[in-house]
Amino acid sequence: MVPSRQLTPVRRRVVAAVLGLGVVAVVVLLVGVYAVPVLRPPGPRPAFQLPVACGEKWQVGTYPGHDDFDIDLFPDKGQAWGRPVLAAAAGTVVEAGISGTLGGRTPQNPDGPRGTSGGYWVKIDHGGKWETLYLHMLEPPSVRRGQRVEQGDQIGKVGSTGKSGAPHLHHEQLRAGEKVETHFAGAPSGITTDDREYSVTLTSRNCAGAASRATAGKRNAGEKSGPVG
Numbered sequence: 001m002v003p004s005r006q007l008t009p010v011r012r013r014v015v016a017a018v019l020g021l022g023v024v025a026v027v028v029l030l031v032g033v034y035a036v037p038v039l040r041p042p043g044p045r046p047a048f049q050l051p052v053a054c055g056e057k058w059q060v061g062t063y064p065g066h067d068d069f070d071i072d073l074f075p076d077k078g079q080a081w082g083r084p085v086l087a088a089a090a091g092t093v094v095e096a097g098i099s100g101t102l103g104g105r106t107p108q109n110p111d112g113p114r115g116t117s118g119g120y121w122v123k124i125d126h127g128g129k130w131e132t133l134y135l136h137m138l139e140p141p142s143v144r145r146g147q148r149v150e151q152g153d154q155i156g157k158v159g160s161t162g163k164s165g166a167p168h169l170h171h172e173q174l175r176a177g178e179k180v181e182t183h184f185a186g187a188p189s190g191i192t193t194d195d196r197e198y199s200v201t202l203t204s205r206n207c208a209g210a211a212s213r214a215t216a217g218k219r220n221a222g223e224k225s226g227p228v229g
């Protein structure tokens with residue numbers, strides 16, 4: 001028996017109170033860390049631009065069985081294979097890899113075995129609970145998870161990996177995890193349902209990225225050094 005180590009009833013109550021406060025503090029912390037961000041409403045829509053090169057014209061459309069709000073992009077002219085896929089807005093890459101199976105559709109073998117799901121894909125978190133998806137890329141994405149991207153930065157190339165019939169870019173915009181109507185240059189695409197086949201032609205105004213800055217730089221330098229008048 002060690003009487004000196006036994007707690008008096010008063011001390012026992014103090015210890016219980018301290019433990020109780022500790023539990024309350026942990027619960028408050030967990031609620032703060034997990035529940036508050038979940039409950040916070042989404043922020044304003046980022047100023048998304050078409051996720052393809054500045055100035056290019058693309059057919060933006062959908063078809064029955066696609067999924068509401070999902071869009072597919074095919075170039076208005078020329079080959080889709082290998083065209084740059086650009087970040088629709090600035091953000092952080094949260095996925096960059098393979099979704100499903102790649103299949104075997106390549107520029108050399110466009111009718112090769114079809115894969116499943118998204119193939120080589122990227123997901124960008126734009127903050128304010130807004131995210132964008134880019135599927136079926138030709139090669140492993142040129143960005144990695146955790147990387148910060150600016151609007152117009154190249155994240156990959158157009159391909160036909162995954163469940164894809166022909167080379168194209170599949171794109172989605174999500175608000176709080178739910179697909180919403182895609183917007184480009186501040187205007188809604190008009191694609192809200194996959195009830196019928198539908199497409200619109202849009203010109204990319206995604207002109208702020210590194211590639212466009214380099215081209216503009218060259219253009220400006222050329223103008224300065226060129227003949228005057």
Ligand SMILES: [Zn+2]
Pocket residue numbers: 066070071072169170171
């Ligand atoms: Zn699609």
